[in-house]
Amino acid sequence: MLRRNPIKIREAISRVMEFAEPTDIQYLSLLEANGYYLAEDLISDHPVPPFDRSPYDGFAVRSRDTLNASSKSPKLLKVVGSIGAGQIFSGVVGADETVRIMTGAKIPEGCDAVIMIEAVKEVDVDGEASIHVRRPIESNKNISFTGEDIEQGTTLVESGAYISPGIIALLATFGYNRVPVRKKPKVGVIVTGSELLDVDKPLEPGKIRNSNGYMVYAQTMRAGGDAVYLGKLSDDFNESFNFIASSLSEVDVLITTGGVSVGDFDFMPGILDKLGANVLFNKIGMRPGSVTTVAEKDGKLIFALSGNPSACYVGFELLARPFLTALSGAKQPYLEKTTAYLGADFLKRNPFDRFVRGNLSYNKGKFIVTPLGLDKSSVVSSLAEANALIVFPAGTKGYRKGMEVEIILLESKGISTDLFGMEEKGEGD
Amino acid sequence: MLRRNPIKIREAISRVMEFAEPTDIQYLSLLEANGYYLAEDLISDHPVPPFDRSPYDGFAVRSRDTLNASSKSPKLLKVVGSIGAGQIFSGVVGADETVRIMTGAKIPEGCDAVIMIEAVKEVDVDGEASIHVRRPIESNKNISFTGEDIEQGTTLVESGAYISPGIIALLATFGYNRVPVRKKPKVGVIVTGSELLDVDKPLEPGKIRNSNGYMVYAQTMRAGGDAVYLGKLSDDFNESFNFIASSLSEVDVLITTGGVSVGDFDFMPGILDKLGANVLFNKIGMRPGSVTTVAEKDGKLIFALSGNPSACYVGFELLARPFLTALSGAKQPYLEKTTAYLGADFLKRNPFDRFVRGNLSYNKGKFIVTPLGLDKSSVVSSLAEANALIVFPAGTKGYRKGMEVEIILLESKGISTDLFGMEEKGEGD
Numbered sequence: 119m120l121r122r123n124p125i126k127i128r129e130a131i132s133r134v135m136e137f138a139e140p141t142d143i144q145y146l147s148l149l150e151a152n153g154y155y156l157a158e159d160l161i162s163d164h165p166v167p168p169f170d171r172s173p174y175d176g177f178a179v180r181s182r183d184t185l186n187a188s189s190k191s192p193k194l195l196k197v198v199g200s201i202g203a204g205q206i207f208s209g210v211v212g213a214d215e216t217v218r219i220m221t222g223a224k225i226p227e228g229c230d231a232v233i234m235i236e237a238v239k240e241v242d243v244d245g246e247a248s249i250h251v252r253r254p255i256e257s258n259k260n261i262s263f264t265g266e267d268i269e270q271g272t273t274l275v276e277s278g279a280y281i282s283p284g285i286i287a288l289l290a291t292f293g294y295n296r297v298p299v300r301k302k303p304k305v306g307v308i309v310t311g312s313e314l315l316d317v318d319k320p321l322e323p324g325k326i327r328n329s330n331g332y333m334v335y336a337q338t339m340r341a342g343g344d345a346v347y348l349g350k351l352s353d354d355f356n357e358s359f360n361f362i363a364s365s366l367s368e369v370d371v372l373i374t375t376g377g378v379s380v381g382d383f384d385f386m387p388g389i390l391d392k393l394g395a396n397v398l399f400n401k402i403g404m405r406p407g408s409v410t411t412v413a414e415k416d417g418k419l420i421f422a423l424s425g426n427p428s429a430c431y432v433g434f435e436l437l438a439r440p441f442l443t444a445l446s447g448a449k450q451p452y453l454e455k456t457t458a459y460l461g462a463d464f465l466k467r468n469p470f471d472r473f474v475r476g477n478l479s480y481n482k483g484k485f486i487v488t489p490l491g492l493d494k495s496s497v498v499s500s501l502a503e504a505n506a507l508i509v510f511p512a513g514t515k516g517y518r519k520g521m522e523v524e525i526i527l528l529e530s531k532g533i534s535t536d537l538f539g540m541e542e543k544g545e546g547d
Numbered sequence: 548m549l550r551r552n553p554i555k556i557r558e559a560i561s562r563v564m565e566f567a568e569p570t571d572i573q574y575l576s577l578l579e580a581n582g583y584y585l586a587e588d589l590i591s592d593h594p595v596p597p598f599d600r601s602p603y604d605g606f607a608v609r610s611r612d613t614l615n616a617s618s619k620s621p622k623l624l625k626v627v628g629s630i631g632a633g634q635i636f637s638g639v640v641g642a643d644e645t646v647r648i649m650t651g652a653k654i655p656e657g658c659d660a661v662i663m664i665e666a667v668k669e670v671d672v673d674g675e676a677s678i679h680v681r682r683p684i685e686s687n688k689n690i691s692f693t694g695e696d697i698e699q700g701t702t703l704v705e706s707g708a709y710i711s712p713g714i715i716a717l718l719a720t721f722g723y724n725r726v727p728v729r730k731k732p733k734v735g736v737i738v739t740g741s742e743l744l745d746v747d748k749p750l751e752p753g754k755i756r757n758s759n760g761y762m763v764y765a766q767t768m769r770a771g772g773d774a775v776y777l778g779k780l781s782d783d784f785n786e787s788f789n790f791i792a793s794s795l796s797e798v799d800v801l802i803t804t805g806g807v808s809v810g811d812f813d814f815m816p817g818i819l820d821k822l823g824a825n826v827l828f829n830k831i832g833m834r835p836g837s838v839t840t841v842a843e844k845d846g847k848l849i850f851a852l853s854g855n856p857s858a859c860y861v862g863f864e865l866l867a868r869p870f871l872t873a874l875s876g877a878k879q880p881y882l883e884k885t886t887a888y889l890g891a892d893f894l895k896r897n898p899f900d901r902f903v904r905g906n907l908s909y910n911k912g913k914f915i916v917t918p919l920g921l922d923k924s925s926v927v928s929s930l931a932e933a934n935a936l937i938v939f940p941a942g943t944k945g946y947r948k949g950m951e952v953e954i955i956l957l958e959s960k961g962i963s964t965d966l967f968g969m970e971e972k973g974e975g976d
Contacts, residue, residue, distance in 0.1 A: 148746060149776060152765040164750055175808070204742025206753040221808065222742055222854075224753040275931050282958075283765035284930030287856055290758035295747035313633025313651055317577060318724035321593055324635040324653040329719035336581040336712035347578060379604065379650065425651075427716055456909035480885035484913065501713030502704050529711075 122401035124408065127436060127471055133398040134412055134437050137419055138444035138451070141303050141370065145296040148289055151281050153342075154299035155447035160275040160285070163292045165265030170225040173262045177216045177238055177249055178207075178229035181257040192250035194243065201226070216249060225261055232260035278449025300447030302344035306369035307334050308362070310351040310377035310385065311425055330375040330430050333501070334423070337434045338373070341442040351377065351385065359389050366393075366418060370445065373438060376425025378409045386411065386422045395420060403512065404471040407433040431501055432473045435528060454527040458485030458506070460519050467515040475504035476525060487525050505529050551830035553837065556865060556900055562827040563841055563866050566848055567873035567880070570732050570799065574725040577718055580710050582771075583728035584876035589704040589714070592721045594694030599654040602691045606645045606667055606678055607636075607658035610686040621679035623672065630655070645678060654690055661689035707878025729876030731773035735798035736763050737791070739780040739806035739814065740854055759804040759859050762930070763852070766863045767802070770871040780806065780814065788818050795822075795847060799874065802867060805854025807838045815840065815851045824849060832941065833900040836862040860930060861902045864957060883956040887914030887935070889948050896944040904933035905954060916954050934958050 125133075143157045172178065179195060187193035195216040199207050203222035211217055211228035219225070219232060239250040268274065274288055281289075281299070289297055309331040317327050331347060338345035348365050351358040351374075366372050377386040378400070390397055395413035402410055406429035411422040419441065423433040435453065443451035458478065466472075476487040487508055490500035509524040510517065517523065554562075572586045601607065608624060616622035624645040628636050632651035640646055640657035648654070648661060668679040697703065703717055710718075710728070718726055738760040746756050760776060767774035777794050780787040780803075795801050806815040807829070819826055824842035831839055835858035840851040848870065852862040864882065872880035887907065895901075905916040916937055919929035938953040939946065946952065 148761050149764055149774075152768055168750055168755060169752065201753075202742070203740055204754050222740075222755070279931075282931075282934075283762050283769055284860070284933050286765040287758040287762035287860075287930050290746045290761040291756055293746060293750075293756060311632055311651075313631075317719045317722060321597055321722075323598065325633050326597060326651070327720055327722060329716040332577050332719040333712050333716035335578055336715040339581050340712055345578075431713070431716075454909060480883060501716050502708075502711075504713050505711075 122409075123399075124401040124403040125399050127402055127404050130399050130402050130410075130412070131437060131440065134419065134441050135444065135451075137414060137417065138441055139417075140447045141301040141445050143298050144301050146299055148286060148295060148297055151289070151297035151299055152283065152286055154281050154297075154302075155342075155449075156275060156277055156279045156281055156285070157298040157300050157447050159273045159277050160279075160288060160292065160294070162268050162270055162272045162274055165270045166268040166291065167262050167264055167266060170264055171262050172219045172221060172223055172225060172232045172260065174232060174234045174260055175221050176219060176232045176234045176260065178211065178219045178226050178232050179216045179251070179255065180211065180213070180229055181231045181255050181259070183214055184231075184233075184251050184254045187251045187253050189252045192239070192252045194241075195249050195251060196243075197240075197247040197249060199226070230257045230261070231255045234260065276449065278447055280448065300445070302342060303370040303442055303445040304368075305338045305343040305345050305371045305373060305442065306348045306365045307331055307338065307345055308348045308351060308365060308372065308374045309425075310358075310374060312353050314350060330423075330425065330427055333427065333431065334373055334375055334434060337431070337439070338442065341439045342446040342448075343371070343442045355385055355388060358385050359392055362389050362420075363393060366415060366420065369418075371419055371421070371438075371442065373421045373423060373434070375423045375430050378411050378422045378424060390420065390422070404432075404473060405468075406473070407436075408470070410437065412437060427501065428475065431475075431504075432507065435507065435526070436473070455509075456485065456525060456527070457522050458487040458508075458525045460508075460517055460521050460523055461486045461488030463519050464489050464508070464510065464517040465515070466510075468510040468512060471512045472510040473526075474508040474510065475500050476506045476508040477503045478506040478525065478527070485525065487523065551838075552828075553830040553832040554828050556831055556833050559828050559831050559839075559841070560866060560869065563848065563870050564873065564880075566843060566846065567870050568846075569876045570730040570874050572727050573730050575728055577715060577724060577726055580718070580726035580728055581712065581715055583710050583726075583731075584771075584878075585704060585706055585708045585710055585714070586727040586729050586876050588702045588706050589708075589717060589721065589723070591697050591699055591701045591703055594699045595697040595720065596691050596693055596695060599693055600691050601648045601650060601652055601654060601661045601689065603661060603663045603689055604650050605648060605661045605663045605689065607640065607648045607655050607661050608645050608680070608684065609640060609642070609658055610660045610684050610688070612643050613660075613662075613680050613683045616680045616683050618681045621668070621681050623670075624678050624680060625672075626669075626676040626678060628655070659686045659690070660684045663689065705878065707876055709877065729874070731771060732799040732871055732874040733797075734767045734772040734774050734800045734802060734871065735777045735794045736760055736767065736774055737777045737780060737794060737801065737803045738854075739787075739803060741782050743779060759852075759854065759856055762856065762860065763802055763804055763863060766860070766868070767871065770868045771875040771877075772800070772871040784814055784817065787814050788821055791818050791849075792822060795844060795849065798847075800848055800850070800867075800871065802850045802852060802863070804852045804859050807840050807851045807853060819849065819851070833861075833902065834897075835902070836865070837899070839866065841866060856930065857904065860904075860933075861936065864936065864955070865902070884938075885914065885954060885956070886951050887916040887937075887954045889937075889946055889950050889952055890915045890917030892948050893918050893937070893939065893946040894944070895939075897939040897941060900941045901939040902955075903937040903939065904929050905935045905937040906932045907935040907954065907956070914954065916952065 198215045200218035201223045202220040207226035314328040335345045390413045395415040397413045400411040410433035423430045440451040507526040627644045629647035630652045631649040636655035743757040764774045819842045824844040826842045829840040839862040852859045869880040936955040
């Protein structure tokens with residue numbers, strides 16, 4: 119009989135994360151890099167703006183020429199050129215001269231201010247384009263100066279950041295044609311259970327369709343992994359052992375569902391034993407998912423999740439998700455944790471840390487979270503609406519609507535708080 | 548001179564969304580469907596559980612056989628079979644008989660309860676496997692009944708839902724081998740601006756690297772579109788016109804950046820005019836992005852966004868994002884809107900509705916949002932950390948740290964609230 123020593127979920131996460139080595143660096147084109155994690159610091163290769171430039175459409179002038187301008191006695195300046203963004207004025211602007219300038223264009227030599235186009239009157243003087251300036255302009259007015267936004271050599275984004283469209287813009291600005299990112303970890307998904315039918319097969323007495331395999335595949339993709347669906351274990355132990363062993367050699371991470379309980383066909387403990395794998399834990403003091411097992415073999419992790427859909431889901435999100443996100447190079451691999459107000463009573467006793475699927479909504483800057491279903495761990499239907507897990511610590515009971523609870527956000531990305539499970543205060547203590 | 552009549556952002560969104568027709572339906576395999584929007588209701592094709600089954604590993608019994616069982620006088624039942632999940636017991640269980648049953652297996656005929664494996668003692672009586680039952684069990688105890696979770700024919704998820712891993716599990720359970728989803732809309736991205744250098748080119752005096760094109764490409768992908776980067780408009784009006792016209796015929800939606808202001812090389816208004824496009828609006832009473840222009844030609848929309856990075860970003864998120872999400876078949880295409888507490892002062896006057904990029908964090912169930920940068924619309928750097936837009940309505944000023952403000956969440960997905968811009972109460976009224 120297999121010995122099982124339950125540990126706390128925080129300890130389980132910690133044991134898993136010790137093996138979280140980021141994958142190799144690869145270089146992607148800027149069009150492909152969105153959604154990966156940056157593998158090096160993003161550093162400005164030039165100041166922004168790269169030159170003194172006009173923030174408006176207008177006329178570049180020498181401010182001293184406008185000293186005595188007034189509406190009664192407008193100052194006449196001769197337009198000696200016109201430059202659009204990307205163009206430069208090759209000469210030097212002299213006394214009582216001006217250059218028509220478009221937004222973003224470089225301030226011509228000699229000028230020290232820009233008058234907005236609406237503030238001047240364009241006139242024709244003896245066939246020469248000129249403008250009337252009606253009041254003085256200060257030196258340095260309406261100029262965006264070199265380096266005003268960003269100095270050269272500034273670290274703008276640190277390695278490990280999630281590459282959002284805003285970061286894509288920065289990468290483009292600073293010439294990152296090829297973007298250093300971590301490879302997506304290759305994750306093999308295997309299901310176990312002789313009761314499982316393929317999704318395209320008609321139902322048979324005693325059987326159910328395989329849903330965990332597809333769910334874990336999708337969870338892996340959401341976690342930033344590169345999922346490969348490898349199929350189903352057979353009912354033969356040796357065949358199953360060989361399949362697991364050969365699969366492990368082809369992937370970075372292996373995830374199985376089912377076969378970890380105490381049933382007669384639960385091969386996973388025996389397979390891990392025969393593999394000589396280092397079992398990090400095979401029991402967690404939590405519901406659902408208490409039989410979640412993780413083992414290490416040659417530096418690779420095998421996540422043996424429960425065959426129960428809810429337990430499988432929760433086990434993945436708490437353990438496999440931060441692990442895969444860390445492999446993908448994220449500086450902050452944990453799901454967001456915050457507090458919310460219960461939208462309904464949850465009166466059950468919680469002898470163990472309990473993670474209940476919840477539906478989260480926002481209302482006036484507050485989170486309201488409603489427990490889904492009855493938390494019967496066999497209920498598949500509540501998975502559809504789940505976008506958060508509600509944390510009920512061990513030793514608690516009788517939660518009422520309106521009470522504050524801790525929640526873990528399942529769909530968040532790129533919004534950083536502290537690490538899940540790693541805070542100072544304990545869970546269920 | 549082009550006439551521009553500014554409209555409110557709410558009205559602009561409404562005019563755009565009138566053209567939001569979902570794309571055609573396609574059928575994807577279950578492994579590919581994650582992240583799309585469901586194009587039909589998901590209906591259960593069978594009850595769940597599909598048969599009466601055991602929720603535990605144990606022994607299926609006839610409860611009346613256990614009526615007089617006690618620890619002093621345990622009842623002996625003969626084990627006449629053993630069934631795992633997916634197996635069925637072919638006979639009928641008779642008086643004082645039991646069947647060893649694994650979690651998920653079908654309750655054998657004749658039995659009406661399951662005793663958990665830990666609650667019995669397995670004994671050998673004259674070479675025959677038997678168990679000792681130490682107390683009576685009620686009829687119907689420890690049985691998951693047919694249809695207890697879900698009845699056949701139930702609508703579980705409505706058309707237009709975002710397909711999350713939980714919904715993937717439901718689709719698998721109910722045999723959706725091919726999943727009906729809307730095609731990703733094909734979106735052409737074109738940049739304008741003679742000052743723009745390709746990202747792999749060294750800097751030149753007066754020029755900057757093209758960042759908007761890559762940013763809008765990434766924003767389009769985040770919005771669920773299928774982006775195609777088409778390149779840069781030339782400085783020649785007729786060439787540019789032909790490029791826009793031919794590009795439009797190859798995509799579902801066209802997005803351009805730049806060329807919509809009043810500069811000498813701002814071709815977009817002229818091109819839209821020559822196309823005979825129906826201009827929905829060419830000025831919005833908001834900052835940044837007031838020159839954002841949207842036009843319709845033969846039922847397709849052209850989003851002519853500002854060339855200023857921040858204005859381009861905001862114009863995309865407020866107008867193009869919900870449009871693309873609606874084309875992808877989402878029932879709720881709008882970004883989440885909620886309230887948050889300001890993390891810093893924002894003292895500027897807001898003569899127009901203002902959308903300031905903000906960084907959002909969670910703290911004890913509350914949102915704290917910190918305005919980024921100085922909101923100088925040329926500042927690229929603040930885009931990196933933006934995960935929310937703060938809404939400062941027209942006619943307001945002097946927002947202080949700790950005050951409540953409306954925000955729009957940029958990274959949310961699948962968490963539903965009301966529609967952005969469509970509420971009863973007005974913005975800036």
